Amino acid sequence: MxxxxxxxxxxxxxxxxxxxxxxxxxxxxxxxxxxxxxxxxxxxxxxxxxxxxxxxxxxxxxxxxxxxxxxxxxxxxxxxxxxxxxxxxxxxxxxxxxxxxxxxxxxxxxxxxxxxxxxxxxxxxxxxxxxxxxxxxxxxxxxxxxxxxxxxxxxxxxxxxxxxxxxxxxxxxxxxxxSASAHDSAAALASHVPHLLAGALAGAAQRASLRETVLALAAGSFRDGTRVASTPAKQVANMLLGNQARVLAELTEVQEFLDGLAAALRAGDPAALTARYEEARAARSTLLDRRFTGRDQQFPADGEHTAEVTWLRGLGEAGGHLTGCQVGADTVSYSASLPLAD
Amino acid sequence: MxxxxxxxxxxxxxxxxxxxxxxxxxxxxxxxxxxxxxxxxxxxxxxxxxxxxxxxxxxxxxxxxxxxxxxxxxxxxxxxxxxxxxxxxxxxxxxxxxxxxxxxxxxxxxxxxxxxxxxxxxxxxxxxxxxxxxxxxxxxxxxxxxxxxxxxxxxxxxxxxxxxxxxxxxxxxxxxxxSASAHDSAAALASHVPHLLAGALAGAAQRASLRETVLALAAGSFRDGTRVASTPAKQVANMLLGNQARVLAELTEVQEFLDGLAAALRAGDPAALTARYEEARAARSTLLDRRFTGRDQQFPADGEHTAEVTWLRGLGEAGGHLTGCQVGADTVSYSASLPLAD
Structure with missing residues (x-):
């Protein structure tokens, strides 16, 4: 580039x-x-x-x-x-x-x-x-x-x-x-809560009596799971505080899933544990294999652009993105990619 | 190789x-x-x-x-x-x-x-x-x-x-x-709990109403934090169930640190939030910059080996590892690496 x-x-x-x-x-x-x-x-x-x-x-x-x-x-x-x-x-x-x-x-x-x-x-x-x-x-x-x-x-x-x-x-x-609001809700789960989990994992390791052994054994799962705990502490604090209510709300959702995993583990229930992990894997599979279809969309170049903004926000909320924007004398043309259903 | x-x-x-x-x-x-x-x-x-x-x-x-x-x-x-x-x-x-x-x-x-x-x-x-x-x-x-x-x-x-x-x-x-017991305690935090957190994050994303947007925004922190949720579900379930009590105990420690982070966030307390993230970062810094010193140790080749086994287990619990083992007629010689204090 x-x-x-x-x-x-x-x-x-x-x-x-x-x-x-x-x-x-x-x-x-x-x-x-x-x-x-x-x-x-x-x-x-x-x-x-x-x-x-x-x-x-x-x-x-x-x-x-x-x-x-x-x-x-x-x-x-x-x-x-x-x-x-x-x-x-x-x-x-x-x-x-x-x-x-x-x-x-x-x-x-x-x-x-x-x-x-x-x-x-x-x-x-x-x-x-x-x-x-x-x-x-x-x-x-x-x-x-x-x-x-x-x-x-x-x-x-x-x-x-x-x-x-x-x-x-x-x-x-x-x-x-x-919209700013949809961004903040999605980013709470896509970015902010992951920083909380990474901080909790790294922090617990720091306090562990077997700290040295834990770090000696740290391979993929621990290294990946704590990576963003290397971010400067003030920067993380600012990010979390700037989205406080949504981060706490999404953390509650993650905690609920975690509580379900822990309950299945405590009950010694392999079927319940496996079922929940299959659910988690589905998100990973989608993430690793997102497929898109192209979509072109035009709007009048002038005016209040209400329909245009509604379409744009809907595109983002559907997981899509723009790959181009051309403004002509009368019309604006967007090239977009929309995720295909699983 | x-x-x-x-x-x-x-x-x-x-x-x-x-x-x-x-x-x-x-x-x-x-x-x-x-x-x-x-x-x-x-x-x-x-x-x-x-x-x-x-x-x-x-x-x-x-x-x-x-x-x-x-x-x-x-x-x-x-x-x-x-x-x-x-x-x-x-x-x-x-x-x-x-x-x-x-x-x-x-x-x-x-x-x-x-x-x-x-x-x-x-x-x-x-x-x-x-x-x-x-x-x-x-x-x-x-x-x-x-x-x-x-x-x-x-x-x-x-x-x-x-x-x-x-x-x-x-x-x-x-x-x-x-010892098998020390391994299982350390692995609970170094490997098993990270799988629980990754499962919870990916599972919550799968259930989120903004799922498509979350996956569209997923960058480093979400990708890293959910990576091991791609592991086959049965394999994860077996691993967790095989170390049930220790995993639940270490999860409680991680939850406690997470609760502290959430409380500081809820209170809008940047100082408390930053202090806890500094603590978490310390584990990451040690992980990324582990320094070792060499140590050679000998034991009698024959006998009950009690002192040898005690030394070996102590080495592992101190975060050290072996880089060689030579058995002679009368003695066994280990080459070891021990982590230097921070």
């Missing part, structure tokens, strides 16, 4: 605010694609590191975002509200804003309060790595990732369309359109 | 009973090393597949194990007692027997009842793969694995020493010496 952009995205000027693992990876990819892109991070050492990697990293956020067509907000979740407020005045009304945070309802609400709904598109690329920071970032990290974007009616739809096309071209992203 | 064996293990005749993923991988490695090895599986199609891969796979278990120096028992856990009883009469008194099952106390007790303690060495290589069966087996699967062996005093120590040397030479195994 070192090819440049042609057509509608050639000459796009971009900025990335917060150049850690995700922001740094966005920045590296945008630079690889030949875009005029600047990165800014509050940490001077990170800016220095960015320069050492050949990236433009001005000293102030104003310099980084001035005159840009799009700004990616990639700092820690608790900083997003403040950064959005800054960008509201520092960027032009035509500049598209998006973020990469792990929860979407809060930031969407803040954008609404700041009057940014028309040009802020809440986003969340589903990717990560074991090590944090710009030093672990890479232009390839986000390639082909599922990337949630939250569409909204009215002028916001224009920003959504434009950003969808950009992410598909730059990252070969599978853009999953969802 | 396609080099043959020289010295004391040249000319060893081996058999593998049960040639699925683990047994098949043992068989392939033994064959690669140039040993005279036969595999047997109750499933005719599996025997056929073994032959197609160029392996000796006679029609009966008698033919496979006759005249062998060592037999690896690799069938499902519930079959081990029956197979051990068969092998007690089918093999010579000098033939070393070992198994690869995920729990050790039960099978050790069965061997004791069958009068096989002197030549049966309970074993458990810590390795696996997502797909089951001989078709997924490979000579490299067990290379460098942590491989638990359970030493016992008296003549049993001879069998333990001989097998330790063989596993180190053949698999570059890190042989972890443990």
């Amino acid at each position: 070192t090819d440049g952009l042609t057509g509608r995205y050639a000459g796009v000027r971009a900025a990335v605010v917060g150049t850690g693992l995700i922001g740094g990876s966005v920045l590296l990819r945008l630079a690889d694609a030949g875009l005029d892109v600047a990165g800014w991070d509050p940490d001077p050492a990170t800016r220095e590191l960015a320069r050492a990697r050949g990236l433009a990293a001005p000293a102030t956020i104003e310099q980084a975002v001035a005159g840009r067509d799009v700004v990616f907000l990639c700092g820690p979740l608790p900083t997003l509200a403040g950064t959005l407020a800054q960008l509201a005045t520092m960027t032009a009304p035509g500049c598209v804003l998006t973020d990469v945070g792990g929860t979407k309802s809060e930031v969407a609400q803040v954008a609404d309060q700041l009057g940014l709904t028309d040009r802020f598109v809440p986003g969340h690329p589903m990717a990560g790595a074991e090590s944090p920071g710009l030093s672990a970032a890479s232009a390839a990290l986000l390639a082909g990732a599922a990337w949630v974007l939250c569409p909204a009616p009215g002028p916001a739809t224009d920003a959504f369309r434009w950003l969808t096309g950009l992410l598909v071209e730059l990252f070969e992203a599978r853009v999953v359109p969802l | 396609t080099d043959g064996l020289t010295g004391r293990y040249a000319g060893v005749r081996a058999a593998v009973v049960g040639t699925g993923l683990i047994g098949g991988s043992v068989l392939l490695r033994l064959a690669d090393a140039g040993l005279d090895v036969a595999g047997w599986d109750p499933d005719p199609a599996t025997r056929e597949l073994a032959r197609a891969r160029g392996l000796a796979a006679p029609a009966t278990i008698e033919q496979a194990v006759a005249g062998r120096d060592v037999v690896f028992l690799c069938g499902p856990l519930p079959t081990l007692a029956g197979t051990l009883a068969q092998l007690a009469t089918m093999t010579a008194p000098g033939c070393v027997l070992t198994d690869v099952g995920g729990t050790k106390s039960e099978v050790a007790q069965v061997a004791d009842q069958l009068g096989l303690t002197d030549r049966f060495v309970p074993g458990h290589p810590m390795a696996g793969a997502e797909s089951p069966g001989l078709s997924a087996a490979s000579a490299a699967l067990l290379a460098g694995a942590a491989w638990v062996l359970c030493p016992a005093p008296g003549p049993a120590t001879d069998a333990f020493r001989w097998l330790t040397g063989l596993l180190v030479e053949l698999f570059e195994a890190r042989v972890v010496p443990l």
